[in-house]
Amino acid sequence: MADIGGFITTHQAWAGPIMGAVAFGESLAFVGLLVPATALMLAVGGMIGTGAIDPVPVLAWAIGGAVLGDAVSYVIGLTMGMGVCRRWPLNRHRSAVARTRLFFRRYGFATIFLGRFLGPIRSTVPLVAGVLRMDHRAFQVANVLSAILWVPLMLSPGYLAAKSIAGQEGSQEADWMRLLTVAILGSILVTWLIARKVGAKPRLRSAAARSPAS
Numbered sequence: 001m002a003d004i005g006g007f008i009t010t011h012q013a014w015a016g017p018i019m020g021a022v023a024f025g026e027s028l029a030f031v032g033l034l035v036p037a038t039a040l041m042l043a044v045g046g047m048i049g050t051g052a053i054d055p056v057p058v059l060a061w062a063i064g065g066a067v068l069g070d071a072v073s074y075v076i077g078l079t080m081g082m083g084v085c086r087r088w089p090l091n092r093h094r095s096a097v098a099r100t101r102l103f104f105r106r107y108g109f110a111t112i113f114l115g116r117f118l119g120p121i122r123s124t125v126p127l128v129a130g131v132l133r134m135d136h137r138a139f140q141v142a143n144v145l146s147a148i149l150w151v152p153l154m155l156s157p158g159y160l161a162a163k164s165i166a167g168q169e170g171s172q173e174a175d176w177m178r179l180l181t182v183a184i185l186g187s188i189l190v191t192w193l194i195a196r197k198v199g200a201k202p203r204l205r206s207a208a209a210r211s212p213a214s
Helices: 002-010 012-027 037-050 055-086 094-115 119-123 125-131 136-166 171-210
Strands: none
Touching: 002 012, 002 037, 012 037, 012 055, 012 119, 012 136, 037 055, 037 136, 055 094, 055 125, 055 136, 094 125, 094 136, 119 125, 125 136
16 A cells, blocks of 8 residues: 555546545455555545645545445345355354344444444445345435545545644635535435435334234
């Protein structure tokens, strides 16, 4: 990852595509377990903080890569079904897979959103969503919203550290923090509203099943 960071430093125009590929790999089933993207994203956040690279293409490419990685993982789970849980590396973590499945049964939509921030299991959550045949639209909404929030959060520590070291605490940092706060609050609100809507359907079906026939 240090070599990639050095390449980005000397070839700023490639920062966006490289970060898109890194975010894609980090979010892709199985591959994500082998891609330590956190250090690189912190470094790139620092480059943005010093003004070395433009944040717009980095954000756009990274968000796109993260969304695509989760989407591909979902399709893999949807296509392979439960058989994928009996293959390496998931067959080495059966208890974790079982807990993830139980969590999905209870909090399906929220699991996709929160799974983006759970480190090593980030790439397996959308895979299990596909295996369990989670509603495609609900999955994609959570996928996109979580990616929009995840990328700025991963970049912000490096960005703020660079600003602090350079002594450039001004309007740009305030704007960044305001944008991040709005993104967090907006994503949480939308997630809560959609989760309520999605979760209402099973409850309604259960109530209908319990009610006596007239």
